Amino acid sequence: xxxxxxxxxxxxxxxxxxxxxxxxxxxxxxxxxxxxxxxxxxxxxxxxxxxxxxxxxxxxxxxxxxxxxxxxxxxxxxxxxxxxxxxxxxxxxxxxxxxxxx
Amino acid sequence: xxxxxxxxxxxxxxxxxxxxxxxxxxxxxxxxxxxxxxxxxxxxxxxxxxxxxxxxxxxxxxxxxxxxxxxxxxxxxxxxxxxxxxxxxxxxxxxxxxxxxxxxxxxxxxxxxxxxxxxxxxxxxxxxxxxxxxxxxxxxxxxxxxxxxxxxxxxxxxxxxxxxxxxxx
Amino acid sequence: xxxxxxxxxxxxxxxxxxxxxxxxxxxxxxxxxxxxxxxxxxxxxxxxxxxxxxxxxxxxxxxxxxxxxxxxxxxxxxxxxxxxxxxxxxxxxxxxxxxxxxxxxxxxxxxxxxxxxxxxxxxxxxxxxxxxxxxxxxxxxxxxxxxxxxxxxxxxxxxxxxxxxxxxxxxxxxxxxxxxxxxxxxxxxxxxxxxxxxxxxxxxxxxxxxxxxxxxxxxxxxxxxxxxxxxxxxxxxxxxxxxxxxxxxxxxxxxxxxxxxxxxxxxxxxxxxxxxxxxxxxxxxxxxxxxxxxxxxxxxxxxxxxxxxxxxxxxxxxxxxxxxxxxxxxxxxxxxxxxxxxxxxxxxxxxxxxxxxxxxxxxxxxxxxxxxxxxxxxxxxxxxxxxxxxxxxxxxxxxxxxxxxxxxxxxxxxxxxxxxxxxxxxxxxxxxxxxxxxxxxxxxxxxxxxxxxxxxxxxxxxxxxxxxxxxxxxxx
Numbered sequence: 033x034x035x036x037x038x039x040x041x042x043x044x045x046x047x048x049x050x051x052x053x054x055x056x057x058x059x060x061x062x063x064x065x066x067x068x069x070x071x072x073x074x075x076x077x078x079x080x081x082x083x084x085x086x087x088x089x090x091x092x093x094x095x096x097x098x099x100x101x102x103x104x105x106x107x108x109x110x111x112x113x114x115x116x117x118x119x120x121x122x123x124x125x126x127x128x129x130x131x132x133x134x
Numbered sequence: 135x136x137x138x139x140x141x142x143x144x145x146x147x148x149x150x151x152x153x154x155x156x157x158x159x160x161x162x163x164x165x166x167x168x169x170x171x172x173x174x175x176x177x178x179x180x181x182x183x184x185x186x187x188x189x190x191x192x193x194x195x196x197x198x199x200x201x202x203x204x205x206x207x208x209x210x211x212x213x214x215x216x217x218x219x220x221x222x223x224x225x226x227x228x229x230x231x232x233x234x235x236x237x238x239x240x241x242x243x244x245x246x247x248x249x250x251x252x253x254x255x256x257x258x259x260x261x262x263x264x265x266x267x268x269x270x271x272x273x274x275x276x277x278x279x280x281x282x283x284x285x286x287x288x289x290x291x292x293x294x295x296x297x298x299x300x301x302x303x
Numbered sequence: 304x305x306x307x308x309x310x311x312x313x314x315x316x317x318x319x320x321x322x323x324x325x326x327x328x329x330x331x332x333x334x335x336x337x338x339x340x341x342x343x344x345x346x347x348x349x350x351x352x353x354x355x356x357x358x359x360x361x362x363x364x365x366x367x368x369x370x371x372x373x374x375x376x377x378x379x380x381x382x383x384x385x386x387x388x389x390x391x392x393x394x395x396x397x398x399x400x401x402x403x404x405x406x407x408x409x410x411x412x413x414x415x416x417x418x419x420x421x422x423x424x425x426x427x428x429x430x431x432x433x434x435x436x437x438x439x440x441x442x443x444x445x446x447x448x449x450x451x452x453x454x455x456x457x458x459x460x461x462x463x464x465x466x467x468x469x470x471x472x473x474x475x476x477x478x479x480x481x482x483x484x485x486x487x488x489x490x491x492x493x494x495x496x497x498x499x500x501x502x503x504x505x506x507x508x509x510x511x512x513x514x515x516x517x518x519x520x521x522x523x524x525x526x527x528x529x530x531x532x533x534x535x536x537x538x539x540x541x542x543x544x545x546x547x548x549x550x551x552x553x554x555x556x557x558x559x560x561x562x563x564x565x566x567x568x569x570x571x572x573x574x575x576x577x578x579x580x581x582x583x584x585x586x587x588x589x590x591x592x593x594x595x596x597x598x599x600x601x602x603x604x605x606x607x608x609x610x611x612x613x614x615x616x617x618x619x620x621x622x623x624x625x626x627x628x629x630x631x632x633x634x635x636x637x638x639x640x641x642x643x644x645x646x647x648x649x650x651x652x653x654x655x656x657x658x659x660x661x662x663x664x665x666x667x668x669x670x671x672x673x674x675x676x677x678x679x680x681x682x683x684x685x686x687x688x689x690x691x692x693x694x695x696x697x698x699x700x701x702x703x704x705x706x707x708x709x710x711x712x713x714x715x716x717x718x719x720x721x722x723x724x725x726x727x728x729x730x731x732x733x734x735x736x737x738x739x740x741x742x743x744x745x746x747x748x749x750x751x752x753x754x755x756x757x758x759x760x761x762x763x764x765x766x767x768x769x770x771x772x773x774x775x776x777x778x779x
Binding site for chain 3: 040051063067070074077080085086091092094095098099102105109110114
């Protein structure tokens with residue numbers, strides 16, 4: 033029997049894999065990919081909670097749909113900036129953009 | 135779906151999703167990463183079907199696998215430089231990042247193990263599309279309108295930033 | 304009051320933003336300058352509407368809360384948006400990008416902040432936050448042809464998206480544990496059932512997400528680079544308004560809905576506050592660039608503001624409200640002065656401010672007094688605002704924390720006075736003429752200065768308003 037905990041653990045695993053990618057990658061596009069994985073994990077959480085804890089309403093699904101919408105807008109703007117930057121320096125390495133300089 | 139079949143499908147989809155996600159992060163070639171990302175998105179769509187959220191699964195395939203992933207591949211192709219085989223390296227923080235990620239995962243799993251969920255798979259709406267539509271234009275009409283403005287801002291911004299001005303280059 | 308009336312501030316802001324966008328496309332390039340005046344006047348008009356609604360209360364559209372607390376923040380956002388517009392007149396006119404879009408995005412970012420401050424529901428809150436982040440990220444990248452600006456935009460969007468993802472993961476657990484996204488329902492369930500482990504994990508993720516948005520140490524690493532690379536007026540807007548929006552949402556969630564979980568996050572907030580105050584102030588000392596200096600100063604300000612959260616009382620919330628309003632005027636004055644200087648000399652380096660007192664007495668005086676207000680020197684308003692925060696934490700028995708905050712304020716006096724030293728005792732570079740400050744900017748600077756002195760000498764009207772809003776917010 034697959035329970036809520038299974039889905040939550042799957043989402044947790046996906047989230048940390050994405051987080052690791054977002055924190056450990058040099059290429060800005062790869063960082064965005066990591067963030068997308070994290071957002072997918074969030075959506076699995078939302079839908080699973082919706083299905084198992086609160087099936088009378090569709091709040092979790094609605095939330096997940098909004099997350100998808102925002103993620104698409106974010107990726108579009110993020111990539112526009114990456115392309116903008118690339119054109120000037122022919123680089124997409126976030127580390128070359130003095131990434132995380134203290 | 136009942137019993138053994140759904141259990142097997144869950145494990146299959148979970149392995150596919152997580153495996154593809156790990157490949158996205160670990161592969162040294164960013165084009166391969168992007169392709170595995172599509173696979174992850176499709177795996178997640180399968181999970182939604184298992185959770186009986188069919189509309190969300192369709193949206194996931196259309197927007198994530200069809201839109202976002204293609205956008206990312208465009209991004210990769212438009213910004214290529216150097217050798218593609220080494221296009222997706224780690225940065226110098228990857229050990230710390232790994233430790234932080236692992237610690238967070240352990241935290242979540244520990245909390246999961248200690249949380250009793252009295253789950254009740256109650257009456258799930260037959261027609262999720264209808265229920266979602268009513269929610270969008272009923273209680274969630276304000277975020278719905280805000281999302282419209284947000285998408286407009288995203289479009290305007292993307293054009294503004296990526297457009298090549300005359301005289302540039 | 305009807306729903307249209309309650310939502311009038313948001314509706315007018317949305318109309319102004321979308322209108323500017325549409326008109327900007329239709330107008331020929333040369334005449335777009337007028338849009339700056341339209342945006343400024345429009346925002347002032349909306350501020351007047353918000354002021355008229357300062358006592359209004361009501362809940363509309365599934366948990367969208369109109370209350371004095373939210374309206375206070377809306378006035379704060381509008382004030383900083385107006386000051387940003389005025390500071391941008393000349394700065395943006397010189398950039399090769401459209402002016403119409405600039406002001407439209409500024410207004411829409413303000414709309415996002417308003418939604419955040421009034422949201423009583425997690426989905427609305429998230430969308431408001433993202434509307435703000437995406438608009439601001441485009442504005443940060445607005446200096447076309449400038450590498451630093453593009454890098455700043457990239458960092459801002461990536462860390463904004465990353466922090467949103469962390470925040471959302473936390474919110475998903477809060478939704479799961481309580482079965483609702485309405486803050487009111489969440490509060491009821493948590494008060495009844497206590498904090499389950501998974502809800503606790505969710506709260507920690509939400510806290511980390513907000514710490515990113517507020518630029519509190521150790522989640523601050525994006526701030527200095529983004530602040531340095533962004534167009535100077537936008538840096539000012541980022542440092543005051545988006546921080547205030549983060550605090551508004553934080554207070555709504557943690558004080559409004561999750562007071563029952565106070566034991567879980569109280570110590571974490573103390574840690575964030577101490578780290579932000581200490582690291583922000585100490586790293587500010589060696590800075591050579593005025594924008595980086597103000598960036599670290601703004602990190603330390605987040606630490607002071609968190610003191611009000613530590614206090615967890617009406618006094619604490621009131622002190623946060625008062626502090627953030629004064630902070631708007633002090634910080635915007637400093638950034639506007641830096642913008643005026645940049646327009647003339649094209650430099651943000653503190654060394655180039657040498658002898659500014661002789662080249663422009665007004666700019667030097669404004670910069671001096673706004674920095675002194677940020678440091679908390681009497682009789683400026685910054686002193687009163689810090690005083691209330693310190694009293695609020697001492698009231699909860701955190702005497703060591705108040706002492707540390709006072710000590711760190713003294714450290715901040717040192718680096719602020721370094722700037723003053725350069726301006727008043729340095730020799731101006733040979734052959735540099737007086738700095739020309741446009742009339743609109745002069746008025747804005749004088750108004751900021753007047754506010755800092757007035758509320759320093761006679762704080763009662765604003766403190767009264769702030770503490771009333773805090774009392775209504777906490778239902779006491």
